Amino acid sequence: MNKKMAEVKALDIPVLAEGFLEACKDGKPIELAKTYKLSDWGKPFEKCFTDVVDSKKSTKSAAVRAAEARAEKEFLKDDEGVQKLMVKGGAAVDPESELDQEAHLLQEKGEPLNAVLSMVDISSGSNSYYKLQVLEHDSVNRYWLFRSWGRIGTTIGGNKLEKLGSRHECVAKFKELFQEKTGNEDEEIKLKTWKNPPRRQ
Incomplete structure (x- = not known):
């Protein structure tokens, strides 16, 4: 041997x-x-x-297993949860804005000012989203720009609700952010001349 x-x-x-x-x-x-x-x-x-x-x-100690379970619960969305959306004028206000009961999506030329953008890059492992909505109060002249961003399939991300002085200011800010994130102007979508630049959300 x-x-x-x-x-x-x-x-x-x-x-x-x-x-x-x-x-x-x-x-x-x-x-x-x-x-x-x-x-x-x-x-x-x-x-x-x-x-x-x-x-x-x-x-693994019980404390480590508990910490792992908390982290998983915190960062992974629960697929079994049901969320009801209120549709007004053919589109739903994002419930995270907390204005879904009192506001609706502002429309321009018959189209709601609403954009949901996503960027997936397999090589870098990124999968993020960015949402934009222009909201108008149901009964008085109040306007907000709502933004939401994060990583798809997780709770990682954030949002911002910005009250602006006028309808015109909200629309201009929406178009500015849309162009910043996509490299395209809003009109290019309607004309079907969309360009998909690399590394943009």
Whole structure:
């Protein structure tokens, strides 16, 4: 017996035939390990696999597991949650604006001033969104620009509700931000001359 094999025997590690891993693709590794075993030493395989599972469980304290659960809950959205949207004039006000009960989307030339932009770049791992809405109060002359941004599929992000003095000011700010984020003017969408510049949201 060579030095390496003596060391393996001293550590009570069973020696298996070369085809074991390939055979495990079909499942049942414990039964296969018994078939492919070459050495006459080593713990029973049932015990080996139980020890591995138990040691993985015991490496994390209850505090660490609780912290991981909190982090997962905080950053991953709950897919089972149901959210009702109030549609007024053919479009829904984002509930995060907290104005969905008292305002509606301002329309210009029959189109709501509403944009939902997304940027996905597989090579850099980015998947973000940016929302813009111009809101008008249902009964008085009040105007807001609502923005929301973040990472798709998570709760990471933020929003901003900006009260502006006039309808004209809101529309101008919407168009300015839209062009800043996309490199396109609002009219280019209507004329179907949209350009998709790289690295823009």
